[in-house]
Amino acid sequence: MRDRGGAARSSRSPITAPRSSPSGAARASSRAATGCAPSRRCSIASSSAGASPAPRSGAASARPSSCSTSMATTCSPPPPPTSTRAASPTSVRWRSRASTAARTRNGLSRSSSCCPRISTTPTSSRTTWSPTMSNDTDDLGDRLRRIGFRARKDALAAFLAHAHKSRVGPTETVEQLADLEERARAAVNLARRTRFACLGSFKTMDRFDWAHPETIDRSMIERLLELDFVEQGENVLLKGGSGLGKTMIAQNLANAALAAGFTVRFSTLAAALADLLNQESMPAFERRIRRYTRPDVLILDELGYLPCDSRAADILYNVISRRHEQRSTIITTNLAFKQWGNTFPGAACVVALVDRFAQHCHRLEITGESYRDKHRLDPDRPKPTTPKSRRKRA
Numbered sequence: 001m002r003d004r005g006g007a008a009r010s011s012r013s014p015i016t017a018p019r020s021s022p023s024g025a026a027r028a029s030s031r032a033a034t035g036c037a038p039s040r041r042c043s044i045a046s047s048s049a050g051a052s053p054a055p056r057s058g059a060a061s062a063r064p065s066s067c068s069t070s071m072a073t074t075c076s077p078p079p080p081p082t083s084t085r086a087a088s089p090t091s092v093r094w095r096s097r098a099s100t101a102a103r104t105r106n107g108l109s110r111s112s113s114c115c116p117r118i119s120t121t122p123t124s125s126r127t128t129w130s131p132t133m134s135n136d137t138d139d140l141g142d143r144l145r146r147i148g149f150r151a152r153k154d155a156l157a158a159f160l161a162h163a164h165k166s167r168v169g170p171t172e173t174v175e176q177l178a179d180l181e182e183r184a185r186a187a188v189n190l191a192r193r194t195r196f197a198c199l200g201s202f203k204t205m206d207r208f209d210w211a212h213p214e215t216i217d218r219s220m221i222e223r224l225l226e227l228d229f230v231e232q233g234e235n236v237l238l239k240g241g242s243g244l245g246k247t248m249i250a251q252n253l254a255n256a257a258l259a260a261g262f263t264v265r266f267s268t269l270a271a272a273l274a275d276l277l278n279q280e281s282m283p284a285f286e287r288r289i290r291r292y293t294r295p296d297v298l299i300l301d302e303l304g305y306l307p308c309d310s311r312a313a314d315i316l317y318n319v320i321s322r323r324h325e326q327r328s329t330i331i332t333t334n335l336a337f338k339q340w341g342n343t344f345p346g347a348a349c350v351v352a353l354v355d356r357f358a359q360h361c362h363r364l365e366i367t368g369e370s371y372r373d374k375h376r377l378d379p380d381r382p383k384p385t386t387p388k389s390r391r392k393r394a
Contacts, residue, residue, distance in 0.1 A: 193263055197254060213244055239335070240366030245366065263296045264297045289322075296328065299331075
């Protein structure tokens with residue numbers, strides 16, 4: 001009977017949950033604190049109090065939850081008791097300990113959420129600056145050409161690449177760019193003046209055979225190549241027979257004047273007079289005569305080889321008088337001054353023409369045999385025995 005009564009009392013009394021040991025609470029708090037550990041799980045303790053006799057086995061059920069390095073999982077506290085029965089002191093102590101563990105977990109979750117976030121975005125490695133020389137260089141070259149630069153695109157691209165590579169200062173860069181533009185303008189100007197000069201092909205003075213003429217003033221020619229006569233507006237007369245190098249010397253003087261920056265016009269006397277005589281009106285004649293009066297150096301070749309009428313003599317006198325004491329004129333001829341009247345028969349202006357031209361004139365006379373006669377082909381020379389090579393037909 002006593003056993004039965006004891007059994008009855010035990011059945012009427014509520015079933016109390018086993019006490020949670022301090023080690024269990026510590027384990028729960030450690031699991032909450034390490035909620036972002038590699039296991040990626042946090043445990044949530046759920047319990048029932050009041051009328052419920054006891055919590056289910058384990059006193060807590062674990063729910064898996066994913067978390068990252070920048071976020072911490074927040075665990076919710078256990079639900080409030082649903083029974084209205086009076087709880088025993090043991091259950092009250094268990095609930096208080098469970099709530100303390102939940103508050104501990106919540107505090108750890110808040111502290112972990114305040115930790116600095118770790119960026120998962122991949123960062124790039126350190127890069128070094130390098131200039132871009134693709135379309136920007138072409139655009140800059142086009143812009144410089146539009147505002148009047150004469151330098152070529154490849155020269156500008158090479159200059160910009162050198163400036164970037166050498167890392168020169170702004171002042172030095174502008175100076176080098178100005179030098180490049182000056183060289184380009186000088187090249188363009190020289191090409192334009194060379195086309196206008198109409199020199200044609202000629203041999204340079206280093207190929208002149210000084211031993212061939214019988215008489216020639218070499219020192220005077222070397223002084224004339226210094227172009228002092230051009231700056232002073234003086235004339236030059238080259239007199240001699242054919243084949244002695246008069247035209248070659250005149251062309252070299254003209255080439256030296258072009259290299260020094262002067263304007264030059266080369267023409268035979270017959271071609272120049274024919275060009276001016278073909279003008280049908282006075283305005284056209286005035287425009288065309290500027291070709292022969294404006295250049296710094298005018299070369300009239302082969303005076304005396306072809307006869308000219310009085311009208312041609314008047315035109316030549318007009319050219320010489322406009323250039324007198326202002327610009328230099330070079331004439332090559334095989335006649336002396338007193339024989340010029342034979343070239344312009346019946347012309348009244350021949351004396352005035354010679355007087356103006358000879359006033360400030362350097363006279364150079366060359367004598368000897370023709371250089372062409374010396375190197376003429378010998379008709380008695382035997383023909384070469386070696387036959388010419390013939391192309392084989394395919």
